[in-house]
Amino acid sequence: MPAPSPLILDDVVITRHSRPLVAVDARIAPGEVLTLMGPSGVGKSTLLAQVAGFLAPAFAATGRVRLGDDDLTDAPPERRRLGLLFQDPLLFPHLSVGGNLAFGLPAGGKRAERRRRVDEALTDIGLSGFAERAPETLSGGQRARVALMRVLLAEPRAMLLDEPFSRLDAALRDEMRRLVFGRVRARGLPTLMVTHDREDAEAAGGRVIELTARGARLETWRANATDDEETT
Template structure:
């Protein structure tokens, strides 16, 4: 098992058409901690996550670098970065069962018995025992959110990115799902980076907070 690593952003600056979206950003997120990036729409929050997971569009240019421990992320294909991401939408595959969705996240090379065991344990962990053959469309919003989170974690990422995954949930469900995500990330010693508009998300995360001002300097980190 790979030792937990710190996520480092070193003077990262992303530009589009020659205009920087935010000032050079330096931030370190230790294993098991969650840092939050806040800012208005268009300030570059989601673009920053796309850069970290390797899906940034070619139209953008990047200065600075990102590391997981001593391993540079820049230039690596997305599948080699070992960075998981959760979005606003759960993105479960509609043509696969709940169990098949979770199995999709498993690393290659596992035999059938081990894959079945890991999926079963994950479903039990999310209070979804016996849901292996269920159609994702039959799940509640909270159940779908937990299944999507577990699929990401089953891929054994070394860092976790959260692109406003709580924004579409009602208040009661949001609180429960936030706890579920943060507790699982902490238990796995994952450095976690959350982007959000909601100050209550940052408060629940409990770590450093960076505010990106659109077209001007980044402020933070603060606690």
């Protein structure tokens, strides 16, 4: 596999009805988690949608999204190979746990090899023997672990996290934070997380960009600068 590349938001500016919503200029190193914090409505998830390639038509964006030298700005979502985790696990109810994980695997390969990888993934997250289980029989924490592993089996080049721990109780949040952040660091995946929970940011251990709603005023955070060099 090629060496991991940084995820770069090169002066990305998002507007709605010509009104500035959010602007970020940042370089996220392999294995780093950059956190965007702020209340609802300041553009956190909208920025994530632009990076992922499915920004709603109501919004407009300028700037470039890159993975190393690979410009993703105009690429369709399926070609960007970005892993997404949302508030809900979004497991397919018509597939077994093993079927959900197999869905994440790249197409092709022998059935026995695909099954081996699914079994290894389940063992890795403490769910050995759960391949034939239905998703609705799992606990919230178990569903979250399966969702994470399904994303990782797709071999993403970077990760996007949209409030991934907000639906879990306090004990499960701590467990999932350790699991998610440990995996992205081990795989060298540049990761962009949006959250309103400061404990998420503290657990991520990386830089934090705080977004605030200030009418039509456009603010740009230079996340690749040092703390005393950041500008508004």
